[in-house]
Amino acid sequence: MSSLYQAIILDHSKHPRNCGELEHANHHGEAKNPTCGDSLSMDILTENGIIEDIRFDGAGCAISQASASLLTEAVKEKTIEEALALERDDILALLGVTLTPNRLKCALLALETLKKALRPKH
Amino acid sequence: MIPENIRKEFPIFDNRPEMTYLDSAATALTPAPVIEAVSTYYRELSANVGRGLYPTAEETTARFESVRERISRFLNTSSDEIVFTRNSTEGLNLLAATLADRIEEGDNIVITALEHHSNFLPWKRLTKRCGAELRIVPFEKDGSIHPDTARSFVDSRTKIFAFSAISNVFGTPNDVSTIVRTAKALNPDILTVIDAAQAIGHMQVDIQEWNCDFLAFSGHKCFGPTGVGILFGKHDILSSLPPYQVGGGMVLDSTADEPTYMDVPHRFEAGTPDIASVFGLDAALDFIDSIGVDAIHAYESELATQAVSKLKKAFGDSIHILGFNDRRESGIVSFTLEGIHPHDIAQILGERDICIRAGEHCATPLHHVLSLPATARVSFSVYNTEEDIDRLIEGLKEVRSLFEN
Numbered sequence: 001m002s003s004l005y006q007a008i009i010l011d012h013s014k015h016p017r018n019c020g021e022l023e024h025a026n027h028h029g030e031a032k033n034p035t036c037g038d039s040l041s042m043d044i045l046t047e048n049g050i051i052e053d054i055r056f057d058g059a060g061c062a063i064s065q066a067s068a069s070l071l072t073e074a075v076k077e078k079t080i081e082e083a084l085a086l087e088r089d090d091i092l093a094l095l096g097v098t099l100t101p102n103r104l105k106c107a108l109l110a111l112e113t114l115k116k117a118l119r120p121k122h
Numbered sequence: 123m124i125p126e127n128i129r130k131e132f133p134i135f136d137n138r139p140e141m142t143y144l145d146s147a148a149t150a151l152t153p154a155p156v157i158e159a160v161s162t163y164y165r166e167l168s169a170n171v172g173r174g175l176y177p178t179a180e181e182t183t184a185r186f187e188s189v190r191e192r193i194s195r196f197l198n199t200s201s202d203e204i205v206f207t208r209n210s211t212e213g214l215n216l217l218a219a220t221l222a223d224r225i226e227e228g229d230n231i232v233i234t235a236l237e238h239h240s241n242f243l244p245w246k247r248l249t250k251r252c253g254a255e256l257r258i259v260p261f262e263k264d265g266s267i268h269p270d271t272a273r274s275f276v277d278s279r280t281k282i283f284a285f286s287a288i289s290n291v292f293g294t295p296n297d298v299s300t301i302v303r304t305a306k307a308l309n310p311d312i313l314t315v316i317d318a319a320q321a322i323g324h325m326q327v328d329i330q331e332w333n334c335d336f337l338a339f340s341g342h343k344c345f346g347p348t349g350v351g352i353l354f355g356k357h358d359i360l361s362s363l364p365p366y367q368v369g370g371g372m373v374l375d376s377t378a379d380e381p382t383y384m385d386v387p388h389r390f391e392a393g394t395p396d397i398a399s400v401f402g403l404d405a406a407l408d409f410i411d412s413i414g415v416d417a418i419h420a421y422e423s424e425l426a427t428q429a430v431s432k433l434k435k436a437f438g439d440s441i442h443i444l445g446f447n448d449r450r451e452s453g454i455v456s457f458t459l460e461g462i463h464p465h466d467i468a469q470i471l472g473e474r475d476i477c478i479r480a481g482e483h484c485a486t487p488l489h490h491v492l493s494l495p496a497t498a499r500v501s502f503s504v505y506n507t508e509e510d511i512d513r514l515i516e517g518l519k520e521v522r523s524l525f526e527n
Contacts, residue, residue: 004469005524014525037482037495059495061463106465
């Protein structure tokens with residue numbers, strides 16, 4: 001059994017939750033990982049500062065897909081502030097693994113996309 | 123013939139006997155005599171080149187220049203056309219910087235869609251700065267450039283045509299001499315630049331036969347140490363270029379309002395070079411010559427050919443191999459497995475001590491053309507065996523079973 005590809009990551013990468021587009025989203029963000037060509041986009045619907053619904057779309061490795069799936073599950077019903085306060089270690093806790101610097105970029109792509117979507121536009 | 127006990131010449135296998143190293147296109151492993159040559163410099167000479175008048179300095183300088191001679195013979199050219207650089211990338215950046223004065227608005231530079239970023243970004247930046255056009259020749263299905271295709275990209279305003287001898291993703295050699303001849307027939311003033319990073323030490327290269335104006339390669343991809351590369355330039359053109367970096371070791375009169383500089387090649391070697399790595403590169407050429415570059419080419423190509431055949435047999439329609447040729451002409455094979463991201467493949471194989479490369483291999487434009495976000499790449503060299511191919515196949519089968527629903 002692979003040390004990195006544990007059940008939770010494989011499950012979420014094969015059967016991603018919250019995958020697709022969200023019609024009435026009021027937030028949208030996109031991000032790319034130039035080293036491996038992974039790309040993600042997120043549609044988010046917020047009401048009164050609360051994340052009511054969220055969907056992600058994209059192509060990438062199991063780590064980036066699983067972390068997007070896990071993160072979208074985790075932030076539903078949370079406030080925008082709570083979501084923006086998430087950090088690297090929160091993502092690693094969701095994935096339940098430690099990662100080398102190269103794969104960390106894959107894992108953090110979802111968080112970057114989420115923050116891009118939720119940060120106020122200038 | 124590859125000597126049967128060749129793996130013994132690579133000390134990394136003493137420390138990592140189980141490792142299956144399939145990433146020689148990124149960097150080749152280092153044979154013991156190369157490591158020895160690097161350390162001998164520090165243990166026995168450890169002097170700077172160029173100026174010292176004491177014995178170790180004089181010997182260091184003499185040996186340094188003898189390596190330049192050696193490299194010029196290896197490439198069939200002359201030593202005043204050989205510039206020591208850090209790597210291919212530095213050689214190509216040197217050219218883009220020093221050729222800038224010759225590029226005017228409305229001119230164009232021709233490259234190909236196969237290029238590594240090192241032979242793409244310097245030209246992209248140069249054309250942008252000069253208001254010139256960057257033209258990109260598409261590649262054939264086998265991953266090579268057709269001379270006739272290139273023909274339609276070259277015109278009277280083309281100043282430079284830069285392309286790789288072998289794509290680092292497809293691994294298909296280009297017919298360099300024909301492409302150069304075809305381009306020069308259309309515009310004799312074109313400067314041709316060859317990125318030979320994947321070619322030197324892995325196939326026969328004769329600069330007179332290729333008749334290119336410039337050529338760059340890295341020492342570490344042909345069994346040498348990191349930190350040293352070579353830029354070849356035809357003497358007439360090279361000596362007409364301004365310095366790249368200025369400083370010690372390349373100036374004649376520094377106090378004049380307009381400093382005067384040394385002749386080529388020293389004009390392009392400001393500062394103390396990586397002397398130890400230059401000595402190591404000398405030992406790498408000994409290593410290549412002791413086997414014979416044709417034997418290296420035949421062996422690496424044969425392993426790649428066997429790998430293609432075994433991969434197709436094991437994975438059928440679910441594997442996509444880049445380039446349709448079953449008979450490979452280098453050690454490089456790139457592929458994708460349906461439904462599994464190349465990064466996951468490389469990571470899982472890595473956990474089994476099988477070292478392959480995944481991603482865009484610094485060739486993003488090529489991947490855009492193919493509409494692939496990434497590919498997996500294996501590359502074979504003299505220390506690999508058929509066993510390594512079998513371990514790769516077994517590893518890939520495990521990857522696939524992990525991702526099966």
